[in-house]
Amino acid sequence: MHRVIALAASIALLPAPAYAQSSLSPADRAAAFRAGGFKLAGKQWRACGDPGTPSYSPGTIETVRDLNGDGRPEAVITEGSTYCFGMTGMGYTIVSKQADATWKRITANQGIPTFLPTKGAGGWPDIEVGGPGFCFPVERWNGKQYVLNRHQYQGKPCRPQR
Template sequence: MKTLVPIAAAALLAGSAPALGASSSLTPADEAAAFKAAGFTLKGKQWRKCEDPSPAYSPGELSEVRDLNGDGVPEALITESSSFCFGHSGAAYTLVSKQATGSWKKITGGTGMVAVLPAKGKDGWPDLEVGGPGFCFPVERWNGKAYVLNRHQYEGRACRPGR
């Protein structure tokens, strides 16, 4: 099963782990380090990457925190919503991972609504479908160094963009 990160709300990542509260599974120090690794800045009480002045803006939030690749340390999916900054998709995501040293590292990120898929790439990292407007979405797979385009699909079926 897969679920998309809605534009202005948290999502559940696919799998058997229950959804965790935004900051319930990270210490305040880890939460701050995860946001900083994702490129966010704390402004007042909001983590921001986008400088959207509109009331429709939703600041960065921890949508999910869990071990995605089975290495025993958590990953955090951070989302932010703004059509001002992210166009028609209205959303952006950043996936960060806690390292063995205790620091956090950005793994991938982009514009769109991410869905974690059951298929896996190298080292147990799950494939990511990046949704947005349209009906044919890119699926990225971890190659050991980065998430790269693997295929396109819609509702689990292969498709070709633009057709």
Template sequence: MAVAGASAESAAITTAGASDDDLFRTAGFSRTARGWEKCEDPGSVAYAPGEVAQRGDFNGDGRPDAVIYEGSTACAGMTGNVYTLLSQQPDGAWKVIDERIGLPRFLATKGAGGWPDIEVGGPGFCFPVLRWNGSEYALNRREYEGKPCS
């Protein structure tokens, strides 16, 4: 997943922002024999334990942010992916900003606080685009290949 507008400088700022363990614990994952897990997958072959998929300064505030993926059709249906977006707060603690079933794609358009809009992909051809309103990511519009749809 690429973050629109992320610079090499912002990536350098955030690479040492937190250990993976800190991120997984904040997101509610537990360490198991298969890795970091949150979904109660029954042991399906297609299960993929949590992984830190992206680090960066997504909202331009100078503090690190991260996205964790976990894959399971048992927990996420045909999309097969759950993502968790985390952000480091001014006091150094981590906070879950958003968590959903789907494949997130950060867009160039932005909401409050510089947070990028997120297109949440999955099966189909008309995807929700979420915008940060200052307290949560909420539905802003629906798009397919950058064009409005319904």
């Protein structure tokens, strides 16, 4: 029974199917991981420094799509580990392909990103950062970085417990 619950919980944490990795060339995949601060260790991309705990899952490009409408792809890279990311168990990094074909890290955080229809500067979507609890931070792009904009739960304003 516990195994089924654990499997269901891990599936619920995945924001998008892992098949998205195949939509980038091998060179772009490697460049995206490097821009996100990941290093290749054997056949795994790693960033968080987990010493090998059972909860660890290496970096995976979960989705590739144009998030800000500039015609170039962004990649959402996830990595799992309670050692590195606490009870949330997952961290994410968003990297963007630039006009000169290089990749740039846009943001990284612990939690589960959900892209919202509301937007910040340059057409970047607001990101609800999910995790344990019932009041999640929403970050908005200010033209230079993602910053806290509000808290919400199921689309309604809330106040996080202190």
